[in-house]
Amino acid sequence: MEPDEVRQVIDAVLAGRVHEFSKLVREFGLSVRAFVHARVFHAEDAEDIAQETFIAAFRALGDFERGREFGAWLTGIARHRILEHLRARGRRLGAIERFQNEVLHVIETEMKTDGPHSRGERLEALLACIERLPDRLRRVVRANLASEKITRLAQEMRTTAGAIYTLQWRANRLLRECMENEL
Amino acid sequence: MKPDPDLILLLQAWSDPEISETERARLLERLAADAELRQSLAEQLTMCGALRAVQAAEPRWLELQDALDGRPINHRPLPPEDFDDQVMSRLIASGAPEAPGPRWRRWLALAAVVTLAGGLWWLSRGTEKTNGPSPVAVASVVGLKAPEGSPAGDRWKPGGLLTAGPIDLTDGTLVIRTSPGVELSLRAPVRVRLLSADEIEVLEGNVLAKVPVGAERFRMHGPTLRVEDLGTESLSSGGTGLSPVRVFEGRTEASGGSPIANLPELAPADVPTGLGQRDEANHGSPPDVETPADQVAAGPSALDIGSYPGLVRSLRPSAYWRFETAYAGRIPSELPEVPPLEVIGDARIVAVGHANSAGELSGTARTDAFRPHFRPDMLAGDFTITCWVRPQSPDSGVLFAATRDDDREREFSLVVLASAETLSNGEPGLRVHFGLKRQGDGDDAPPLVASKLIHPGRWHHLAISREGGLLRLYIDGKESASGKGPDGSPSFTRLLVGRHSARKGTSPAAARPFTGSFDELALFQRALAGSTIADLAKAAAGAR
Numbered sequence: 001m002e003p004d005e006v007r008q009v010i011d012a013v014l015a016g017r018v019h020e021f022s023k024l025v026r027e028f029g030l031s032v033r034a035f036v037h038a039r040v041f042h043a044e045d046a047e048d049i050a051q052e053t054f055i056a057a058f059r060a061l062g063d064f065e066r067g068r069e070f071g072a073w074l075t076g077i078a079r080h081r082i083l084e085h086l087r088a089r090g091r092r093l094g095a096i097e098r099f100q101n102e103v104l105h106v107i108e109t110e111m112k113t114d115g116p117h118s119r120g121e122r123l124e125a126l127l128a129c130i131e132r133l134p135d136r137l138r139r140v141v142r143a144n145l146a147s148e149k150i151t152r153l154a155q156e157m158r159t160t161a162g163a164i165y166t167l168q169w170r171a172n173r174l175l176r177e178c179m180e181n182e183l
Numbered sequence: 184m185k186p187d188p189d190l191i192l193l194l195q196a197w198s199d200p201e202i203s204e205t206e207r208a209r210l211l212e213r214l215a216a217d218a219e220l221r222q223s224l225a226e227q228l229t230m231c232g233a234l235r236a237v238q239a240a241e242p243r244w245l246e247l248q249d250a251l252d253g254r255p256i257n258h259r260p261l262p263p264e265d266f267d268d269q270v271m272s273r274l275i276a277s278g279a280p281e282a283p284g285p286r287w288r289r290w291l292a293l294a295a296v297v298t299l300a301g302g303l304w305w306l307s308r309g310t311e312k313t314n315g316p317s318p319v320a321v322a323s324v325v326g327l328k329a330p331e332g333s334p335a336g337d338r339w340k341p342g343g344l345l346t347a348g349p350i351d352l353t354d355g356t357l358v359i360r361t362s363p364g365v366e367l368s369l370r371a372p373v374r375v376r377l378l379s380a381d382e383i384e385v386l387e388g389n390v391l392a393k394v395p396v397g398a399e400r401f402r403m404h405g406p407t408l409r410v411e412d413l414g415t416e417s418l419s420s421g422g423t424g425l426s427p428v429r430v431f432e433g434r435t436e437a438s439g440g441s442p443i444a445n446l447p448e449l450a451p452a453d454v455p456t457g458l459g460q461r462d463e464a465n466h467g468s469p470p471d472v473e474t475p476a477d478q479v480a481a482g483p484s485a486l487d488i489g490s491y492p493g494l495v496r497s498l499r500p501s502a503y504w505r506f507e508t509a510y511a512g513r514i515p516s517e518l519p520e521v522p523p524l525e526v527i528g529d530a531r532i533v534a535v536g537h538a539n540s541a542g543e544l545s546g547t548a549r550t551d552a553f554r555p556h557f558r559p560d561m562l563a564g565d566f567t568i569t570c571w572v573r574p575q576s577p578d579s580g581v582l583f584a585a586t587r588d589d590d591r592e593r594e595f596s597l598v599v600l601a602s603a604e605t606l607s608n609g610e611p612g613l614r615v616h617f618g619l620k621r622q623g624d625g626d627d628a629p630p631l632v633a634s635k636l637i638h639p640g641r642w643h644h645l646a647i648s649r650e651g652g653l654l655r656l657y658i659d660g661k662e663s664a665s666g667k668g669p670d671g672s673p674s675f676t677r678l679l680v681g682r683h684s685a686r687k688g689t690s691p692a693a694a695r696p697f698t699g700s701f702d703e704l705a706l707f708q709r710a711l712a713g714s715t716i717a718d719l720a721k722a723a724a725g726a727r
């Protein structure tokens with residue numbers, strides 16, 4: 001969606017045609033979800049935060065500064081929501097979440113770098129790249145790095161959890177290369 | 184090229200609780216000192232986030248939907264110009280076809296079965312058409328098991344691509360795989376309609392579905408039921424006109440297909456006393472009397488919390504549902520022996536189960552790890568909860584707990600529990616407590632304590648209600664306690680049955696799960712009159 005189209009949709013929503021906002025959800029939903037999923041451990045929490053991001057954006061749409069990049073504005077809201085989520089969980093954060101929080105703090109600058117794979121429409125191309133992976137790597141990628149699944153997957157593939165993470169690393173590298181070639 | 188071992192460890196530590204604190208601290212230190220490692224990790228995490236998002240099923244953002252104009256939101260991005268049918272076809276074709284073979288037996292234990300009788304319904308649907316077909320292939324044929332010479336063999340060749348549309352199979356068993364990887368087995372005679380890569384409408388016959396990791400939220404529609412897989416190994420549904428669901432492992436959601444407007448208000452006259460002849464010796468068998476799916480009626484139904492922890496919530500006020508027979512003990516591995524779980528109306532049942540192995544539930548639920556779609560109006564203001572309950576043991580346990588999913592307005596707590604007592608004659612009993620508290624009220628709002636005990640092995644009718652500031656507790660149709668409740672309007676989004684969420688502030692004793700059976704659980708967004716509750720208890724008492 002070109003910036004002009006985004007502006008037209010925003011104008012339509014502000015004029016009362018609220019369902020037009022779903023066009024923005026469709027355009028930016030995947031990239032916002034990817035952004036949140038990269039930073040939030042529990043998939044359910046990530047999906048909730050992604051939804052809250054769009055609700056907040058919808059309610060604050062009148063404050064959106066014209067000329068600004070809408071995706072970046074959404075990302076800013078998402079980042080704020082993630083921080084709120086972490087604050088709300090406070091001491092109930094588990095060891096893994098605390099660790100993730102600290103890691104994200106350390107690599108904040110690097111995470112801000114926008115890669116070519118974070119564009120919503122191009123994330124779809126990732127699907128094609130996944131299918132080009134060797135079977136073993138594709139299987140790991142489809143497990144989505146959830147701990148319980150990794151353990152089960154390691155058993156199924158008759159290997160160790162550590163080896164699964166190495167396979168994940170390889171798969172991610174290949175996917176990145178594939179997407180750069182595709183795009 | 185080999186990866187930096189610490190990068191692999193960082194990826195592992197990202198999700199693996201086994202990594203020690205010491206190791207985590209070392210990794211953080213290394214990360215802070217190494218820019219290259221930071222960049223590599225950022226790239227890996229960004230890719231992992233993209234993979235999780237792109238591989239997850241389409242979300243259903245009901246709260247956002249409500250904030251807009253209530254119409255469903257289509258999340259699928261418009262495909263770029265070069266993302267055409269060929270790409271999709273390539274995706275599907277790349278999956279290695281696998282002919283049905285010995286795995287069938289495993290499937291019977293692990294995979295999902297949907298049996299939805301729909302012949303009449305099919306006729307009644309006529310030429311009604313919904314959800315326009317996708318122009319792209321959504322599935323491919325894995326194989327057909329059919330008698331030699333069957334004409335179906337020519338049509339359903341392995342590797343053949345399927346677009347959205349009807350499938351009518353008269354011979355054999357057809358196995359297809361959707362693009363996200365869901366394997367569907369269609370047993371003739373069967374009539375289905377593929378709506379998309381993650382949605383199928385079962386019009387007639389039997390369908391088995393295996394939903395792998397990454398294909399969560401695959402949906403199956405039927406005449407009276409919608410089944411949504413939330414990442415289970417398997418789920419199943421079967422029946423003749425009633426659309427029951429069988430859950431073997433993992434999580435599923437099932438919601439009734441009948442609009443709530445078509446359901447009659449639950450009133451004593453609607454509860455036929457002739458139904459629900461419970462046969463204790465044959466507990467778990469299908470009901471003797473079939474009830475039309477859109478009729479609210481009492482039937483022989485129970486949810487055995489002891490072996491099948493459940494989480495129930497309603498999508499709509501005054502929805503009514505029932506659990507069709509109990510999961511007593513282990514779930515048998517053979518499909519036909521598994522008792523069904525039935526949903527009626529527009530209520531939704533979320534069942535959470537975990538299998539240690541095929542067909543065996545462990546008896547623990549991870550409700551905390553599962554956050555269903557947010558609905559702020561499930562229990563708010565005045566309400567009534569009624570059910571039949573039969574304790575299995577004289578042990579204390581939580582009957583209900585209402586909670587909120589979010590942290591924003593967790594102001595009220597609702598807990599109904601049964602505490603163990605012994606009568607003067609030595610007979611064990613359980614005393615029901617109903618507490619609805621507002622945070623900060625402390626001991627100023629003691630729970631209601633029933634004047635009458637309930638007993639292990641016996642069915643008791645239980646009801647709690649809130650009307651304005653007044654709380655009431657009924658046992659077997661009679662008011663057993665009443666008292667003032669907290670000020671304000673309590674609001675909950677989730678009702679846990681047979682257990683507490685065990686969140687902070689809950690003592691271990693209060694969080695102990697209830698062992699026993701529930702039947703005919705119903706929610707009302709209003710306070711029922713005492714006479715209505717008495718009639719409800721009386722109407723179905725004969726069945727117990």
